[in-house]
Amino acid sequence: MYGRERSSGFTMIELLITMAIMAIILGLVVPSFQGIIRSNQVTTEANAFMSAVQLARSEAVKRGNDVSLSADGAGFGDGWCVHTGANCAADLIREFDEPSSDFAAGFTSVTFNRRGERDTGPAMLQVQVRPADCDAGEAGAEREISILVSGQVRMGRNDCP
DSSP, X not given: OOOOOOOSSOOHHHHHHHHHHHHHXXXXXXXXXXXXXXXXXXXXXXXXXXXXXXXXXXXXXXXXXXXXXXXXXXXXXXXXXXXXXXXXXXXXXXXXXXXXSEEEESOSEEEEOTTSOBOSSOSEEEEEEEOTTOOTTOTTOEEEEXXXXXXXXXXXXXXXX
């Protein structure tokens, strides 16, 4: 009895079907993965700003003097620093590099007193951190950091404006 011998391996059709399925899966996963990376980048930069606020507050308590967090340039999008004295050049404690996300704030400096409280200003200062390519209405892409008079810092999510 002579029959067809079955060889091990894959047929061309099986390989083509497998490649087509993989292409479809990658087409669905890659855009979602890019969104996750962008969201993590914004969260990381918002956390860096929050840690700078906490550093300024804790240094003010530790030193028993006023300590400020100030923008390096026209706004926090140019970077920021924690310092004592009048500006970043005076008694620098720590400097933070320019972020890749957009920062929007109605202030360029916040000062904490020896009790870790903000000295002056409105009841709440807010900073919005969003991806540079944030589309209007994009859900949950923006991070809003609030600095209360007591010195506490909170972060929440908003839609892009």
